[in-house]
Amino acid sequence: MRRNTRKIFASKIARALVTVVLMVTSVFVLMRCAGDPVTVLLGPDATADMRAAYSGELGLDRPILAQYLAYLHNIVRGSLGVSYVYRQDALGVVLSHLPLTLTLTCSALTLAALAGVAAGIAAAVFPSSFIGRACTVGTVVGLCVPSFFLAIVLMLVFSIQLNWLPTGGAESWRSLVLPAVTMAAASSAVLARYTRVAVRESLDSRYVLAAFARGIPFWRILIHHVLPNAAVPILTILGLLIGGAVTGSTVVETVFSWPGIGNLFVTSVGNRDIPVVQAIVLLAGTAMIMTNLAVDLGYTWLDPRSKSSET
Amino acid sequence: MALPIEPPHVHTARASSEPILELRNVDFSYPAARRSAAQVLGGSRLHKINMIIRRGKAHGLIGESGSGKSTIAKLLLGLIAPEAGQIFFDGELLTPDRLAAFRLRVQPVFQSPLDALDPITPIGKQIIAPLLVNFKMKSSECQARLAAAISAVGLSGEILGKLPHQISGGQAQRVNIARALILHPEVLICDEPVSALDMTVQAQILNLLSDLRESRGLSLLFISHDIRSVAYLCSEITVLKRGSIVESGSRDEVLLDPKTGYMKSLLEAVPNSGLGLQTASPSKPCSQPAGRRDLPAEG
Amino acid sequence: MDQTSSHALEAPYARTLEHGSAGRPAIAAGGAPILSITGLTVVLAEQPETRLLEAVQFELRKGEFFALVGESGSGKSVLCSTIMGVASSELRCLGDIHIEGRRLSDVDRRQRAMIYQQPSLYLNPVRNIGFQLRETVQVLDGLSKKEASERAADLLRDVGINDPNETMRKYPHEMSGGMNQRVMIAMALAMKPKLLIADEPTSALDVTTQKQILDLLERLRSDMAILFVTHDLGVALQRSDRIGVLYAGQLVEIGRADLVARTPLHPYTRALFSAVPPLSGRPRRLHSPAGSLPEPTQRQAGCNFASRCSGRLDICRHTRPTLQGIPQQVVACHNLEA
Structure with a gap:
């Protein structure tokens, strides 16, 4: 084995x-x-x-x-040409913007994963309760509202009206909150939907029925039987979200003037800075492939059946 | 039971015991990538399979799960090719260029009747689909064949407009048989066709297959792990164990006078072997441990 | 289609059975009943006129092996899940189920256990056997992890698995159907149940494996009552003390296994026996009643079998028969002279 x-x-x-x-x-x-x-x-x-x-x-x-x-x-x-605008190595330019994008996407995805998976589980376990209904409605809203619109609404409320958080830039953790929340909204809605379906399916399965019949308590069944089975589809979606986050941050970074790769991408396209654009495309592509690989390897760890079936 | 509307097949005029399908020294194993999954199930490697299915006869294939029964069905349907050895159809070697014609003359019937049907297409369309695809036949002729096939399997016309979820498992298996019959095949390869059905429905389908064999001169390969249905339907029986044939012969030879310990143990494991027995049999099929309420054969 | 021949089969059965042993020497099936069901009717909560089970009534005693025979749609599964207390919330149950004299709702869950037709579906695919078995033991008996492992290994040995530690490392998909069924039985035994419900536990298995599993159940039955759901009359007749025949939600015949086989009183029971293909002797036509089981929504006032019955009387159309007869064999049929 x-x-x-x-x-x-x-x-x-x-x-x-x-x-x-x-x-x-x-x-x-x-x-x-x-x-x-x-x-x-x-x-x-x-x-x-x-x-x-x-x-x-x-x-x-x-x-x-x-x-x-x-x-x-x-x-x-590792040389992808010299940036037309910055007169520096293109890859170096891109990599210098990478930490900020990683900070943003990591916090957004962590937020999305926690909120999305929790909401999905709640919606699956208590489908007709208030929590369940709220989660269902929330995910629909999260999916429907475009991120630039949400960004503007959040900015109006929290920056302009309440003056709690800055509208843009990357000075302190406070400037991270709004872009991260904006980015997390749509991702968590997607995750919540898939989590709900996966958990529901596992809850309806016969091994869960048999576990109930053996007298195993509900929370134990949820943690030890349902979630390990639901993890495979959740991981798939999470992988897609991570892979897409590098380029998906473009809109949010632009709206909040977050000086990350997405922002760089938009300005470089405008400036026709081909080496930089090419470097970003290559980097984003590699990131996508690598997350998919990680997800794939994750399957073999999560689902023992994938080890013995054909590759 | 409804009679077929069409005249009997031209082929039935020929000597009815000549071989129609023959496996000669056939070997087969799944490619390495898929082997691990197959090994869990006991490994489906076939070794030196020799088997003859005769025209107009029902041939039973008995074996436990993993013995390679379904692999033989796939070989005989031309879905996979043997690694070594030959398959003869109607006395001619089966070669890749003959495969298309061959597949029309040998039709399958599978285990889960409802799984074999498309859930969103009406039954009638599904039955004539093979005709439209293969022959581009005129619609009037299609309808005539459809009516004949439906009545041959004992269904009424109103089922044609229904969807698979609106019919029962027994009806679905009749639909599958009708779909096979509409191409006027000479051989039906039935892979566990009654295993998923209730007992009274099983009896109906077994009767139907038996009638079709008699009235149309159809040859049957009947694959099952249920020795009772094989005993009822088939005049010749082959016993498969882990990819090799361990016993082969007429029904009476195999069931009443098994040569191998394996077949004896299979027969012994059938609960209440006397059940359903109506006429005296030449010998006790097997001895049963004491203390059970069995119905011994009359001796 | 196929004609029902209701009489032709009685004679040969009577003949062949005279040679059979008169009945199980019987592990004394006595004392207070372990399971007692009275007037159990299960309806859809939304449409109370749709009855999935109707006035089901029977008792099981310790050591008894009761075979419940019925086709799909007869209500077997509803009955099993109702007794197990895991019936769908869309159903409403009327009537009483008592286990050892106590109402089902007051009974400790571990008094009853269940095994199923496709054991691999009832085992968690991403957890190994050891985890699932240990968990059951730990939850039930509050053992430490080490004690639980030892108990799990003992249970596996009890069901004839000789390398328990090796097996506990395996996942359900790495084992055969027969081995998975043994594991399910071991889990059931972990509960030390008074009642074991076996829902077609051998239908998906090969005959030799089936025999091993049946022998195993036979060995275990002295400590409990077994409700064995099957559609294989051979198994029912060979292993059970009593047979109950369920048709369209109603028990139409209950009786000592040898009596039911020798003199099936209900026309449906006769039809079932005549549909079994003979293993040897010259094949004849199999008899099978035309038509099919009425859906729960289409059941009429009279006998559910009336539309398929050849011995139908006028009364069958409007009055539903109830179980009657000698204690060893009761039947719900108006036309017992047929």
């Missing part, structure tokens, strides 16, 4: 690496499809001399395969 597990882990990691290579390649192809990079960089008014000089400098006059290999070589060395 243990050898089998190791084999499954190895194959999953190998698959994730292949996916990363494919992602990197498609980014290269997309960048070339988006138009002549020289025109993109220099604008349509550039002179032929400037274009030729730039092409030579960037290696754009070489065959496409050679360009691709050079691109891969650069990625392995």
